[in-house]
Amino acid sequence: MGANFERKNLMNKFYKKNFPIILFIFIPVIFLWHPNWLGFLGVQPYWPLFWLLPWAMINGSINGIIFGLFLGLILDSLTLNSNFTQIPGLILCGFLFGRIKFHSDIFVGHFRYGLICSFGSCLCGFLYFLQILFKNSADSNFFLFIPSLQNILAEVFLTGFFAPFFCSQILRVFKLSGAKSTLKNVLKK
């Protein structure tokens, strides 16, 4: 019984410590899952930002850039668009998020996540849109793509709407699990 209890305790500790990494693994899954009931105009919130914001706020810009790159690589591999990439947007967001300090007022801080994530989503969306425009500029068909700007608007709205809830929860979990030490542990191993 004692051994069982110890094993359970160890498992709990393992999950608690590695929770940020487990969440990281599940970002592409939720990106693929695409739950329609959370969408608006068929568009989903930009999920990777909900993870990247707390991570970069705790660990700083360099970590934000590195994990922005990793997220970009994974998400690019899951989407079929081989001509366009999400990496520049996520790297830039990782860098900017890393420079944001925690707000002393919990309530204001809570809603600030919405604003920051909306801005990040807008940045990523426009960088992606510019790539599409640039690729189609030679055919002079780019004016046809203007209505797709609604994707950016819907995504910005949804990301900002859900960010206060998701980011606060993820940030709380990261703080509990000691996200800083998790990265160090990963690097030490």
Added chain:
Amino acid sequence: MFDIRRISNSRWWHKKKTWILFGIFLFFVFIRISKGSLYKDFYYFVSRPFWPGKFQKEVILNSVDQESFIKLNLLNRDNIRLREILNLQESSNNDSISAAVISRKTGSWWRQIILNKGSKDGVEIGSAVIGPGGLLGRISNTSLFTSSVTLLTSPESKVGVWVDRTQINGLMVGLADNYPGLILYSKDADIKVGDFVSSSPASTLLPPNIPIGIVKSVSEELEAKKTAKISLLAKPHVIDWVQILKEKI
């Protein structure tokens, strides 16, 4: 004063951390190059309990059967007769693979669906995918258990189509919204709202005459081009079962 010297351990290439980060980076590059096949197979197993049930498949198949049965016999007879007149080869067997949609991204920039049949089931890159209504897209990538379909609405999609009434060829381009654009490279092209659009017999990517959509609106001509918006017949955001055509063009 001069005893300050570099400790060899302080160089970046002596740090274990750097090499571990580099290793992780290489792993992600590998995932990127393999187009996420490992991840898609992982998702295949995770999402398995949530796949659309067989009941829905039966309902869809019954309704499609009822609709197609009468048309099929007539068309088949016509097809054989016309092919004999034109001295064309017998068309290949219209083999198809039924597959369930296990992931669906029909909004935003990334418009794709992932199916639960992969290279082990004989799915090949480039095959056309149809659903109730008509063409949905083409297979762009396969893993062992899954295959990914680029939808006609994706900004990556460009297929040759023709307008059935006037038999003009054009290019259908995905615009990252629900209505792909049709570009006709002629200022005088005769196209009207309500015209029926199907895959072009001149296309090297798709089998000919697969229904695609109806012209929703026609824009003013610009630089010797005419553009139109197409409303698709097959609705990828509600379809749970599709057919992958194995037909060679």
